[in-house]
Amino acid sequence: MGVVSYSQEFTSAVTPSRMFKALVLDSHNIIPKIVPGGIKSVEFIEGDGGVGSIKQTNFGESAHIKYTKHKIDALDVENFYCKYTLIESDIKFDKIDFIVYEVKFTLADGGCLCKMSSDYHVMEGAELKEDDIKQGKDRAMGLFKTVEEYLLENPAVCT
Numbered sequence: 654m655g656v657v658s659y660s661q662e663f664t665s666a667v668t669p670s671r672m673f674k675a676l677v678l679d680s681h682n683i684i685p686k687i688v689p690g691g692i693k694s695v696e697f698i699e700g701d702g703g704v705g706s707i708k709q710t711n712f713g714e715s716a717h718i719k720y721t722k723h724k725i726d727a728l729d730v731e732n733f734y735c736k737y738t739l740i741e742s743d744i745k746f747d748k749i750d751f752i753v754y755e756v757k758f759t760l761a762d763g764g765c766l767c768k769m770s771s772d773y774h775v776m777e778g779a780e781l782k783e784d785d786i787k788q789g790k791d792r793a794m795g796l797f798k799t800v801e802e803y804l805l806e807n808p809a810v811c812t
Contacts, residue, residue: 665766673758677756678730681695687799688799692710708722736753749779754772756768
């Protein structure tokens with residue numbers, strides 16, 4: 654089994670604390686509200702959102718996937734950092750055992766810089782190419798921008 658790592662950075666006019674709260678701490682309330690067609694619900698099936706908690710995301714009818722489960726591995730609220738692992742999905746991956754994500758928000762030009770990394774733990778004998786994960790990266794960027802727009806339009810949310 655090998656590990657294929659990818660990193661990406663996004664900038665936002667929204668502060669790190671608000672982006673972190675919307676995308677990590679309060680995502681189970683915020684995200685289904687702003688993308689109801691894409692994500693029906695996000696719920697904790699174990700824990701209360703701290704380290705060790707398991708969060709299930711249930712996707713809308715038009716999605717190619719029904720659900721995912723992520724386990725929170727590390728959470729540093731003061732430094733706007735989270736590490737979590739995709740542990741289950743209704744889609745059987747033919748090349749990936751699991752994926753570990755890390756996200757960190759830092760102050761930048763009155764807004765924030767978001768650094769995300771993904772470590773794809775590839776099954777023995779499988780080869781993972783950039784095209785294999787491009788769709789997931791594009792979705793992450795789309796969600797980030799949607800949350801950013803929502804927070805800019807609603808300055809009292811996640812304060």
